[in-house]
Amino acid sequence: MLEVRNLTVQYDRFRAVDDLSFSVGPQSGITALLGPNGAGKTTTMRAITGYLQPTSGEIDICGIRRDSSDPTDSDLAIKRRIGYLPETTPLYNEMLVSEFIEFSGRARGIEGDALEKAGRTMVERLELGSHFFTPLGLLSKGFRQRVALAATLLHDPDVIILDEPTSGLDPNQIQSIRALIKELGRDRTLILSTHILQEVDDICERAIIINRGRIVADRSVAELKESNRYMLVGRHTSDIAAALKATQLVSDVESEPLEDGWMRYTCSLKVEPEKFFAAVRREPFEIREFTPVSRSMNEIFRELTQEA
Structure with a gap:
């Protein structure tokens, strides 16, 4: 010890x-x-x-x-x-x-x-x-x-x-x-x-x-390595990113197109992930993945030690 x-x-x-x-x-x-x-x-x-x-x-x-x-x-x-x-x-x-x-x-x-x-x-x-x-x-x-x-x-x-x-x-x-x-x-x-x-x-x-x-x-x-950022993969004819922002449960949303009309959305949550996902499930989205986005040690190290 x-x-x-x-x-x-x-x-x-x-x-x-x-x-x-x-x-x-x-x-x-x-x-x-x-x-x-x-x-x-x-x-x-x-x-x-x-x-x-x-x-x-x-x-x-x-x-x-x-x-x-x-x-x-x-x-x-x-x-x-x-x-x-x-x-x-x-x-x-x-x-x-x-x-x-x-x-x-x-x-x-x-x-x-x-x-x-x-x-x-x-x-x-x-x-x-x-x-x-x-x-x-x-x-x-x-x-x-x-x-x-x-x-x-x-x-x-x-x-x-x-x-x-x-x-x-x-x-x-x-x-x-x-x-x-x-x-x-x-x-x-x-x-x-x-x-x-x-x-x-x-x-x-x-x-x-x-x-x-x-x-x-x-x-x-x-x-x-924990963060408040989560990744959601979904698709719908409407603008999912706009709908996510409209929930006011996220501070920002980044989107990236995938195959067959699927999109990847990376969100910074303002609330617990369980509450966010419950709100998303009420929307007319087809969702196939919802996972946390962990930070890398490189990101953490830079954030804590970079010069002001």
């Missing part, structure tokens, strides 16, 4: 993160942390993971509290519970993959049989066996990302924070990593930051959107 309360990070007069508060747990599902470049996402993640000292606020991870006024005693305990994959992961190019995984485990306090078992598990899950004895400096960007992810998950953390985890991967690797993220998110606290909004649609249940250091939305992905 992760709780962030009144988190603020300020550089001189510039406030990168402005009084953020949110909580994320396994029950939240996989949570996307979204925002345009410079919105404060990376700063927030660095403050949570202890890579950056916040100006003020409290962070509680798995019952361990770090207060910005006295972080020293709790930082190490918190880091033991976190797996953090930054967007740009520093790797030691001279090390072999095998050496880096062993080094990462020992740095986390994993030794002996436990280290061997954890290492084998990560190598299998991330398909690193073919490059196990390859120097990191010779790996492609995709394989470097997978090695970094293996080091992030090696100690079986309770809280996982991933910044652009599929960056640089090919389509097959992306599907494999997304499947792994879904599996990890079933029983752990998992925050995913990405610029690939289709990734949010595919694997995230909740989205926290940040703009200019403040939270502008914190809802389930399904709720964010």
Whole structure:
């Protein structure tokens, strides 16, 4: 469980993160942390993971509290519970993959049989066996990302924070990593930051959107995509669009011709869809479809983060 309360990070007069508060747990599902470049996402993640000292606020991870006024005693305990994959992961190019995984485990306090078992598990899950004895400096960007992810998950953390985890991967690797993220998110606290909004649609249940250091939305992905727009397919000899407007139950109607005299009408409703449909059924229209029109994550993102 992760709780962030009144988190603020300020550089001189510039406030990168402005009084953020949110909580994320396994029950939240996989949570996307979204925002345009410079919105404060990376700063927030660095403050949570202890890579950056916040100006003020409290962070509680798995019952361990770090207060910005006295972080020293709790930082190490918190880091033991976190797996953090930054967007740009520093790797030691001279090390072999095998050496880096062993080094990462020992740095986390994993030794002996436990280290061997954890290492084998990560190598299998991330398909690193073919490059196990390859120097990191010779790996492609995709394989470097997978090695970094293996080091992030090696100690079986309770809280996982991933910044652009599929960056640089090919389509097959992306599907494999997304499947792994879904599996990890079933029983752990998992925050995913990405610029690939289709990734949010595919694997995230909740989205926290940040703009200019403040939270502008914190809802389930399904709720964010809801809208008051509905699509109706119908036909009649009269002007259905005019009849729909005459009901005064819609604010606008867009029409598009289909085959065999059918028309598609997209309406913004002023009332509940049930009330609107009941009114439409009383009209002499032939209707074959009435469905909600959901907004895309791209539309939502632009709406919430575009400059005024």
